Amino acid sequence: MNKLHTLQTLQDEKLVAVIRGETSEEAEKITEGAYAGGIKIMEITYTVPNASQLIEKLAGDKERDWVIGAGTVLDEVTARMAILAGARFIVAPNFNLNVAKLCNRYQIPYIPGCYTVNEVVEAMEAGADVIKIFPGNTISPSGIKAIKGPLPQANIMPSGGVSADNLNEWLEKGAVAVSVGGSLYKDDFEDIKASAEELVQKL
Secondary structure, rough: HHHHHHHHHHHHEEEEEEEEOOOOOHHHHHHHHHOOOOOOOOEEEEOOOOHHEEEEEEEEOOOOEEEEEEEEOOOOOHHHHHHHHHOEEEEEEOOOHHHHHHHOOEEEOEEEOOOOOHHHHHHHHOOOOOOOOOOOOOOOOHHHHHHHHHOOOEEEEEEEOOOOHHHHHHOOOOOOOOOHHHHOOOOOOHHHHHHHHHHHHOO
8 A cells, every 4th residue: 555655646746856965964955945845755866875874864754744765776785775764666767677576576666767668668567657758858748748659558757857847748748747856956945945846836
């Protein structure tokens, strides 16, 4: 049921904040700012130093109704570390069958990065419930519509190239959700919050 709840939240909220930072403290500030601005789904990437510890800290905060997941998960060892830390979903820039199997074993949504129809089909056959189209900035929202032509059953989430200006266009073309990152990377907490608020308002 935890997996179903996570997927339902993703479908309802439609916005995933991709959290990066040169330090764990910077990543935590971006997470807090994004949440203050109204985004509830956070992807803590494994490019962040001490990512597992940050995931554990954030996932353990029961006062906030956010959903904490892990991103840039390239192998099953990292996936298992993230799950043990409390990650509710696993995201990757690529598709890895071993990661898919592990996530299926523990009933954690796996959102692999794919680019071609062949990759999308392979990931779906391995049990991926949502497919991240990456890098999204090299494909237009119309590309999502083209993929869903032969694959209407695919749940697509673009990552990269998503902004407040085109967010709704991605969704109108068939994306189940979108992930955003670059527009949230500000030095000031209030600027991060304002960027998140703009995304939520446009949605």
